[in-house]
Amino acid sequence: MSNFPNQIRASSSLIKRFKQRMTNPAAMMQATRHFTTLEGHRPAIVHKRSLDILHDPWFNKGTAFSMTERDRLDLRGLLPPNVMTSEQQIQRFTADLKRLEVQARDGPSDPYALAKWRILNRLHDRNETMYYKVLIANIEEYAPIVYTPTVGLVCQNYSGLFRRPRGMYFSAEDRGEMMSMVYNWPAEQVDMIVVTDGSRILGLGDLGVQGIGIAIGKLDLYVAAAGINPQRVLPVMIDVGTNNEKLLKDPMYLGLQEHRLDGDEYIAVIDEFMEAVFTRWPHVIVQFEDFQSKWAFKLLQRYRNTYRMFNDDVQGTAGVAIAGLLGAVRAQGRPMIDFPKQKIVVAGAGSAGIGVLNAARKTMARMLGNNESAFESAGRQFWVVDAKGLITEERENIDPEALPFARKVKEASRQGLREGASLAEVVREVKPDVLLGLSAVGGLFSKEVLEALKGSTSTRPAIFAMSNPTKNGIKFASFFCLVPFAGIGVLNAARKTMARMLGNNESAFESAGRQFWVVDAKVRNAFTAGKLVIHISDALSIVGMIIELVALYTQGLITEERENIDPEALPFARKVKEASRQGLREGNGHIGHCNQGNNMYLFPGIGLGTLLSGSRIISDGMLQAAAECLAEYMAEEEVLNGIIYPSTSRIRDITKEVAAAVVKEAIKEDLAEGYREMDARELHKLSQEEIVEYVKNNMWSPDYPTLVYKMD
Ligand SMILES: NC(=O)C1=CN([C@@H]2O[C@H](COP(=O)(O)OP(=O)(O)OC[C@H]3O[C@@H](n4cnc5c(N)ncnc54)[C@H](O)[C@@H]3O)[C@@H](O)[C@H]2O)C=CC1
Ligand SMILES: CC(=O)C(=O)O
Numbered sequence: 001m002s003n004f005p006n007q008i009r010a011s012s013s014l015i016k017r018f019k020q021r022m023t024n025p026a027a028m029m030q031a032t033r034h035f036t037t038l039e040g041h042r043p044a045i046v047h048k049r050s051l052d053i054l055h056d057p058w059f060n061k062g063t064a065f066s067m068t069e070r071d072r073l074d075l076r077g078l079l080p081p082n083v084m085t086s087e088q089q090i091q092r093f094t095a096d097l098k099r100l101e102v103q104a105r106d107g108p109s110d111p112y113a114l115a116k117w118r119i120l121n122r123l124h125d126r127n128e129t130m131y132y133k134v135l136i137a138n139i140e141e142y143a144p145i146v147y148t149p150t151v152g153l154v155c156q157n158y159s160g161l162f163r164r165p166r167g168m169y170f171s172a173e174d175r176g177e178m179m180s181m182v183y184n185w186p187a188e189q190v191d192m193i194v195v196t197d198g199s200r201i202l203g204l205g206d207l208g209v210q211g212i213g214i215a216i217g218k219l220d221l222y223v224a225a226a227g228i229n230p231q232r233v234l235p236v237m238i239d240v241g242t243n244n245e246k247l248l249k250d251p252m253y254l255g256l257q258e259h260r261l262d263g264d265e266y267i268a269v270i271d272e273f274m275e276a277v278f279t280r281w282p283h284v285i286v287q288f289e290d291f292q293s294k295w296a297f298k299l300l301q302r303y304r305n306t307y308r309m310f311n312d313d314v315q316g317t318a319g320v321a322i323a324g325l326l327g328a329v330r331a332q333g334r335p336m337i338d339f340p341k342q343k344i345v346v347a348g349a350g351s352a353g354i355g356v357l358n359a360a361r362k363t364m365a366r367m368l369g370n371n372e373s374a375f376e377s378a379g380r381q382f383w384v385v386d387a388k389g390l391i392t393e394e395r396e397n398i399d400p401e402a403l404p405f406a407r408k409v410k411e412a413s414r415q416g417l418r419e420g421a422s423l424a425e426v427v428r429e430v431k432p433d434v435l436l437g438l439s440a441v442g443g444l445f446s447k448e449v450l451e452a453l454k455g456s457t458s459t460r461p462a463i464f465a466m467s468n469p470t471k472n473g474i475k476f477a478s479f480f481c482l483v484p485f486a487g488i489g490v491l492n493a494a495r496k497t498m499a500r501m502l503g504n505n506e507s508a509f510e511s512a513g514r515q516f517w518v519v520d521a522k523v524r525n526a527f528t529a530g531k532l533v534i535h536i537s538d539a540l541s542i543v544g545m546i547i548e549l550v551a552l553y554t555q556g557l558i559t560e561e562r563e564n565i566d567p568e569a570l571p572f573a574r575k576v577k578e579a580s581r582q583g584l585r586e587g588n589g590h591i592g593h594c595n596q597g598n599n600m601y602l603f604p605g606i607g608l609g610t611l612l613s614g615s616r617i618i619s620d621g622m623l624q625a626a627a628e629c630l631a632e633y634m635a636e637e638e639v640l641n642g643i644i645y646p647s648t649s650r651i652r653d654i655t656k657e658v659a660a661a662v663v664k665e666a667i668k669e670d671l672a673e674g675y676r677e678m679d680a681r682e683l684h685k686l687s688q689e690e691i692v693e694y695v696k697n698n699m700w701s702p703d704y705p706t707l708v709y710k711m712d
């Protein structure tokens, strides 16, 4: 068992001192001054100088300190003499990062992604303003590094990657101490906490203390997308042990090496944490992230009416899925009001799957009249398959959360189904409009399942493969492959892996090449180019992130007949004769639009909207408003082209709109108590446009403030 360092325990005198300061208005102003002045272009007061400033990522500007600032802050001689602009700094940094890219042309391998993460993380450690400037300007490119999928790898390799701590750790050893420990955090004001207990990190299972990476990654998006001030975010890991046997035996593991606390003992730890953070920061918002479903629902019910909190996996994911499901209806050329007619098969009945099911059912019921019979009939639109197959009322020890979605036995049998029927059987018999996966199992949408989906009664069946991370999807056995952002890099890597399996010689390499049928020439930047790549036959299977497969026909199968073929795709072009023997020809196949459907479209806006409304709680109505706002964000033309989610490059604008929708709903429900000088009465007077403006004006931007030194 590791010994949690004593030095992080705050003395009670520290709390006393802090409380005295907080009851003294002048002292309180002094304590909060640099936070309130950082936004905009007013100078920021700092209480340190010299090397202490250079080592403080909140204030460090590196080579961008002006000469007058260097004099004022005792920095003269501590930096190379050439003063750089922030643009020059970014150019220098990006050139370094791109060099890595040139050297790693063989695809987005794990070491390559991790190397990129390391470089970005080092920048995060030394200069936060510049880090967020880089991230915001290149969000589409770097979100997959600082967030999923790479952050999953980071969590898995956390013990080796750990350099500087970030965030706070509360462990089972700290029971009785949390109320004082919370004052060890240096920021007087915290707006947003993302907390995990590491029990179900992405689709990677129990990673114990290593799960802190996901809280850090989510908060990166809070800063980049929602403009939450980086000095006011706090990633938290609650370490109650781990049931991961490998970590329990690993001498390098940094967390508590004991089995997870359970039952009342577990709840007591989480209760103590919640009380501590809300005592110090009464207006903070706490996002619960990646708690195993066993606790996710219970904790949500326990706290949601008392604290400003939400569970991202249950509620954020549900909102994003609803927006996507409504988009899928529109993509079929039908009005959204037809949503209650959709037949939906969901694979996975954990926190995310059940969250989506509940929200989708409520949305359907509202469209059908919002009464009991509407709710009943909406329930019949879903077929849920978990690890044991189709869930019916015959299921033994059924999870109470899944019970409302269990199919009636008689009804199932009329459809040719039974308790435990496989996903392929269910899809074959139900002929659904939508197949949605939240099972964390790679390769689940196999050839058989996708073949079965061909029988769908929908004109444009949609697949939402929402499990994370992408890696889970790599299986060499399936038929179709949708590669969300890998393209040629993945093809090359897959070919090499196959070749290795076949003997690792030239003929193995040749024959491996014949296993790919590549559709679309622009595969290389498939994700950034917004193209969906479909490989027929042996390749990789879908999983990873939410992918909408709404057929949008473009160039089709690549054969050697393709004009102006991308040289990188050439090795994968099919021979014309061989293709014709298979009944295929140049241009065959479907290319759909593909982008990432992740709760990142909503959680930043939910948090920001809650903060700026000053709502006491996060209501169902506020969450629904967020989802509807995302659904409406896409123009009709885009949706008809099968583009259901916007590009992540627009994430700041999306978040602003989502936050405004949340503020508006909080005002409507009379929950809004205001934020800073905008009190509840003022909020009520705002028009829709003014709410959007209010949100925009309160989003932090990564600009260096002028620093002025004052003694503490
Ligand atoms: N795209 C997004 O925004 C989000 C994605 N997720 C992902 O969704 C996945 C599931 O998350 P949770 O629900 O929290 O996990 P969980 O562990 O609570 O639930 C997993 C569910 O999948 C079922 N399952 C396992 N094997 C199966 C199989 N062969 N066939 C059908 N079902 C099977 C399990 O019985 C369980 O019901 C994870 O990969 C997670 O990363 C979660 C939240 C958001
Ligand atoms: C994206 C996310 O929250 C998850 O996979 O758990």
Ligand SMILES: [Mg+2]
Residues within 6 Å of the ligand: 202, 289, 290, 312, 313
């Ligand atoms: Mg999550």
